Amino acid sequence: MSAFPFIFHRFSCAIFFLLFYFAGQSIYSALALDWPQWRGPTRDGILPKEGLALNSLPDQPKLIWKIKSGEGLASPVVSNGFVFLFENRNNNETMVAISADDGSVKWATELSPVFEDGQGPRGPRCTPVVVGEQVFAQCSRGTLHCLDFQSGKILWEVDYSTLGMKFIGEKGLTPGARRHGFTNAPLVIGDMVYALAGGKRNSVVCFSRKTGQLIWNALDYEPGYAPPIPATLAGKQQFICFFVKGVTGVDVRNGEELWHIPMKTDYGRHVAAPLVYKNIVIAGSHQVGLQGIQITKSNENLSAEVIWKNIEAQPNISHGVLVNEHYYGLGDPAKLVCVNINSGKTIWSNDSLSFPDSKRAMAAFIVMKNNILSLTSGGELCLFSASKIKFKELGRTQVCGINWCMPAYTDGKLYVRDGIKKKGGNLICVDLTKQD
Numbered sequence: 001m002s003a004f005p006f007i008f009h010r011f012s013c014a015i016f017f018l019l020f021y022f023a024g025q026s027i028y029s030a031l032a033l034d035w036p037q038w039r040g041p042t043r044d045g046i047l048p049k050e051g052l053a054l055n056s057l058p059d060q061p062k063l064i065w066k067i068k069s070g071e072g073l074a075s076p077v078v079s080n081g082f083v084f085l086f087e088n089r090n091n092n093e094t095m096v097a098i099s100a101d102d103g104s105v106k107w108a109t110e111l112s113p114v115f116e117d118g119q120g121p122r123g124p125r126c127t128p129v130v131v132g133e134q135v136f137a138q139c140s141r142g143t144l145h146c147l148d149f150q151s152g153k154i155l156w157e158v159d160y161s162t163l164g165m166k167f168i169g170e171k172g173l174t175p176g177a178r179r180h181g182f183t184n185a186p187l188v189i190g191d192m193v194y195a196l197a198g199g200k201r202n203s204v205v206c207f208s209r210k211t212g213q214l215i216w217n218a219l220d221y222e223p224g225y226a227p228p229i230p231a232t233l234a235g236k237q238q239f240i241c242f243f244v245k246g247v248t249g250v251d252v253r254n255g256e257e258l259w260h261i262p263m264k265t266d267y268g269r270h271v272a273a274p275l276v277y278k279n280i281v282i283a284g285s286h287q288v289g290l291q292g293i294q295i296t297k298s299n300e301n302l303s304a305e306v307i308w309k310n311i312e313a314q315p316n317i318s319h320g321v322l323v324n325e326h327y328y329g330l331g332d333p334a335k336l337v338c339v340n341i342n343s344g345k346t347i348w349s350n351d352s353l354s355f356p357d358s359k360r361a362m363a364a365f366i367v368m369k370n371n372i373l374s375l376t377s378g379g380e381l382c383l384f385s386a387s388k389i390k391f392k393e394l395g396r397t398q399v400c401g402i403n404w405c406m407p408a409y410t411d412g413k414l415y416v417r418d419g420i421k422k423k424g425g426n427l428i429c430v431d432l433t434k435q436d
Contacts, residue, residue, distance in 0.1 A: 035408035035415075036079040038127035038185045043229055044275060045321040045406075046367040052412045053368035054432055057383050057395030061414075062434035065103035069417060069427040070094065071114075072123030073183070075406040076415045076427060079130035080149070082106065083408070083415055085427055086137055088114050088123035093139045095128060095147060100415075103429065107152035115140035115181050117170040120404070120420055125183040127406070134209065136193060140181030141167045144195055146212060156212030163217065164199030175268030176244040177223040183271075185227040187239055189252060196223035196241060204228075204241065204255050218255025221245055224270035231276045234297035240281060244268030247283045247293065249302065259295060259304035263288050272315035272329075275322050277341050280307070282320075282327055289314040290327070292344050308344025313337045317404070321365045321372060323386040328372055334361035336374075336391065350391035354378060356402055364406045375399070375407050379418055381432075400428050 039045045047053060070087030077084050083098040092110035099106060116122040126138040134155065135147040142160035147153065161167065168174045177184060178198060186195040192215065193207045203219035221243035228239040228250070238249045238258055245268070249258040263270065265287045274283040281304075284290035290313040294305050313331040320329025322341065331337040331346075334355055338347040353376050355361035362377040367386070371394060374382045379400040385392040400418040403425070408415040412433040419425015 033410060034079045034130075035410050036077055036130040038075055038077070038129075038227060039273070039319065039406055040366070040409075043187075043227065043273070045319065045365050047369075047409065049369075051368075051410070052433070054371065054373060054383055054412075055394065057381060057397050057432060058435040059397060060436040061397060061399060061430040061432050062436040064413065064429040064431055066426055066428045067098070067103045068424060069419065070123060070424045071121035071419070071422060072417075072424075073120050073125045073404055073420065074123075075127040076408045076417050077128055077130055078408045078410050078415060083427070083429075084128050084130060084135055085417065086124040086126065086128055088121070088424070091122070093124040093137075095135060095137045095145075095152065097135075097149075097152060098427070100413075100429070103427070109147055109152040109154065111137060111145050111154075111157075112139035112141060112143050115169070117180055119170075119180055121422055121424070125181045127185045129185055129188055131188045131209070136186050136188065138182050138184075138186055138195065142177075142182050142197065144186060144193075144207070146193075146209075158207065158212055158214075160195075160197040160199065160202070160205075163197050163202040163205060163214075165197050165202060166199070173267070175222055176270075177225060179267060180225070182223070183225045183227075184223055187228045187230060189230060192252075194228055194239060194252075196228060196243075198223045203243065204250055206255065216255050219248070219250070219257060221248065222268060224268055226270055226273040229274050229276065231281075233276070233279050233281070233295040234302050236297070236302055240274045240276070240283075242270045242272075242274055242283060242285075244270065247274060247281065249295065249304070258302045261291075261293050261304050261306060263291075271317045272319050275320065275327070277322055277325065280341060282322070282341065284314055286314055286316045286332070290329075290331070290339065290344075292341065310339055310344045310346060312346050312349065313339050317360070317362050319365070319406075321367045323367055323370070323372065324388070326386070326388055328365065328386060330361060330363045334358040336363075338388065347388055348390050352391060352393065353382060354380060362404050366407070366409055373409070375403070375416065377402060377404055379403060379416075381414075399430055401425060
């Protein structure tokens with residue numbers, strides 16, 4: 001038998017992979033100076049090297065504008081001169097496009113009836129994703145919408161219930177996203193949109209970015225609250241999902257499970273997004289601690305092994321960051337921790353960050369080269385050095401009220417949403433390079 005068909009198949013797969021990879025790279029490099037999705041261009045809280053890093057904070061940052069916002073827990077994102085905010089308007093989860101210059105509203109599109117539970121405001125939980133001329137919004141009850149950047153017109157939409165997902169809400173022992181709403185922002189790579197829908201054979205679904213057509217669906221896990229994170233581990237392109245039952249590596253091409261590490265917590269409350277350093281995945285949750293997971297390759301298969309656990313550094317509802325082989329994040333109880341990624345040992349911990357409620361403490365982090373900017377749930381900004389030795393504060397200032405949202409940062413300006421109770425709050429733009 002001729003070897004040509006086999007060789008041709010391998011060659012075709014290689015070409016497909018390269019085209020797929022570089023398509024994804026081109027999208028995100030083009031948006032490098034924007035903040036087009038949750039935690040920035042690469043979903044890890046790291047400011048692109050071209051971005052304006054801060055070495056200090058003004059005592060009173062200059063207020064550029066401030067507008068009222070509806071209820072919601074979705075973070076603002078910034079792309080091509082506009083801020084996109086997902087909020088409650090007229091009891092509907094509504095995507096709003098706002099001028100980044102003056103806070104004026106360009107358009108608003110109502111998408112789905114609001115969801116309410118006992119943990120937060122009535123409104124969307126999921127941060128939008130902007131890619132090119134498309135805005136992707138996932139509603140609390142499990143619908144995905146693609147909107148036109150310029151007009152807000154709905155280009156296509158998908159209801160996860162048509163794929164077998166049954167949204168229940170805060171009832172009984174329902175775990176994960178079906179309990180408190182879909183918070184896990186969809187992931188866009190090249191011409192594909194990946195989402196965690198839930199339901200039999202629909203844990204992970206892949207849609208055409210242009211048409212919304214279902215490309216493939218896979219796995220039987222319940223989605224948690226963390227979004228999928230893109231990564232290349234042991235030479236394999238994948239994305240990492242923190243499901244109700246644990247952490248899983250998923251093949252971008254077909255949804256195949258590449259590896260899995262079980263993690264079990266009450267109600268599957270896995271919020272913190274996994275992070276990646278070389279071939280180590282850093283993931284964790286309350287009750288199970290922060291864990292280092294080593295990914296290795298044998299023949300064509302990947303395997304995963306927990307190489308360390310750190311209970312002190314266990315994340316709750318905050319997402320840590322990585323700088324120079326160290327993890328910085330909010331541990332238990334509400335302490336800032338620095339953990340060595342290779343050993344899992346705590347290098348230092350500090351309680352200098354203040355919170356309105358230590359049991360529900362939340363802090364957002366942005367890496368600015370060798371410094372880290374944090375925003376606490378009390379609305380206080382703190383800039384500190386990413387030191388391996390001790391906590392070193394570089395500046396501190398109050399910028400907003402109580403919040404649980406990741407801010408957006410671009411060109412020295414910080415876009416912050418506050419207000420986690422009923423009646424909404426504010427969307428605020430401040431210049432961190434100027435004094436008011």
